[in-house]
Amino acid sequence: MVEDAGARSRRGPYAGAAERRAAILEAAFDVFAQHGYTGGSLQKIADIVGMSQTSLLHYYPKKSDLLLAVLRRRDAVGDATLPAGGEPTAFLDSVLQQARANETVQGLIELYTVLAGEAVTTGNPGREYVLQRFAGLRVEYTHRFEELAACGRLRSGISPDAAAASLIALWDGLQIQWLLAPDAIDVASNLESFIDAIVLPPTRKG
Amino acid sequence: MVEDAGARSRRGPYAGAAERRAAILEAAFDVFAQHGYTGGSLQKIADIVGMSQTSLLHYYPKKSDLLLAVLRRRDAVGDATLPAGGEPTAFLDSVLQQARANETVQGLIELYTVLAGEAVTTGNPGREYVLQRFAGLRVEYTHRFEELAACGRLRSGISPDAAAASLIALWDGLQIQWLLAPDAIDVASNLESFIDAIVLPPTRKG
DNA sequence: GTCTATAATGGGATAGAC
DNA sequence: GTCTATCCCATTATAGAC
Numbered sequence A, B: 001m002v003e004d005a006g007a008r009s010r011r012g013p014y015a016g017a018a019e020r021r022a023a024i025l026e027a028a029f030d031v032f033a034q035h036g037y038t039g040g041s042l043q044k045i046a047d048i049v050g051m052s053q054t055s056l057l058h059y060y061p062k063k064s065d066l067l068l069a070v071l072r073r074r075d076a077v078g079d080a081t082l083p084a085g086g087e088p089t090a091f092l093d094s095v096l097q098q099a100r101a102n103e104t105v106q107g108l109i110e111l112y113t114v115l116a117g118e119a120v121t122t123g124n125p126g127r128e129y130v131l132q133r134f135a136g137l138r139v140e141y142t143h144r145f146e147e148l149a150a151c152g153r154l155r156s157g158i159s160p161d162a163a164a165a166s167l168i169a170l171w172d173g174l175q176i177q178w179l180l181a182p183d184a185i186d187v188a189s190n191l192e193s194f195i196d197a198i199v200l201p202p203t204r205k206g
Numbered sequence C: 001g002t003c004t005a006t007a008a009t010g011g012g013a014t015a016g017a018c
Numbered sequence D: 001g002t003c004t005a006t007c008c009c010a011t012t013a014t015a016g017a018c
Helices: A017-039 A042-049 A053-059 A063-077 A088-102 A106-118 A127-150 A160-180 A187-198 B017-039 B042-049 B053-059 B063-077 B088-102 B106-118 B127-150 B160-180 B187-198
Strands: none
Touching (some): A017 A042, A017 A053, A017 A063, A017 B106, A042 A053, A042 A063, A063 A106, A063 A127, A088 A127, A106 B106, A127 B160, A160 B127, A160 B160, A160 B187, A187 B160, A187 B187, B017 B042, B017 B106, B063 B106, B063 B127, B088 B127, B088 B160, B127 B160, B160 B187
16 A cells, blocks of 8 residues: 555645546546446546546546546445454345445446446456456355355355345346436335345344 | 338339338347447448448438337337236246346347446436336336235235336346356346245145 | 647538439 | 438547647
């Protein structure tokens, strides 16, 4: 985490190259969320941050660099990967908590939904990232469901990795329906029903 | 369904204006599936069908017309809405059957996934269609789950409309994971596990 | 670091000849 | 119906002055 943050406070005129990059990312986030990657333009992003399109390319030489940067920023902000090894139920609680929190950041969900869809198109620079993200999420969730299965709390007939893939899929699918009809869909409560259906209550014992 | 199909067999030179339109639609289908709506171009479509870009516009004056035509064609071909009122289980069987059949038409799933994602972008001409399609599917599926609930076969704690939205969401979510990692995801078997978890076996009785 | 200017390409759509 | 020619606009990216 050290890197060369020394770019700041070195010389006078340009206090905040990092801030500039952050502002660009935020603008790119909004533009890509609203118009998608293909539909979003560097000019729009530059307009928002208040610089020329060419100046923007000074920070991110290619459009695809900007996409990957936006996708990676989501990691840091998006899902706060909770500490492993705790109560198995904590995992499920955090999923529902995250789902409810997501209702207040529609732009984030929009971004994710649009870019995930575009990721399957040929030559999309975000494809590998999205692919790896799904794979990583499946691995993580599978571990959690394995813990639950070890406690005998996963319904028989459902494997941990099937539960993982399905929970992720359900979540994504509910989000797109929610984006198109916010009043008709309650993402969190649907997830909760699903969880209740595949996860058994704890066995009685102090 | 009569319309003016009489354009055919009227005069000599142009036998098959309808065939021409069909060929255009097929090409548009492929291009939009591969590149999305924004990323797909009229020129690519025209190249495939073997005509100039301007000739293409003679049949579909605007790009958005082509998108809507492609989306509507999906209705006729895609989901063969099975006859209502039969065995409640027939509905679930047809879902699984359709899911398995979809494995052989990856292009169709690609098209649907990409266009659904793009539909949430601002100004996308397909938004209303996709929105209505989700709403329509939810209504239809809700009815089927109401039938199951009437037989006491829907797990308590799950409402018919929640089951409907979740089944659709799960299906869509599994498909995008499948597109990115076909060997890691089995859409149909995941759907089956979900159904088994929320639908109870028939009560014993002749 | 930031800009103007511009290259190089591609997009959707129109006009009009045949 | 189909084409060529063209318009006009937008795009990403580069060159080079300051």
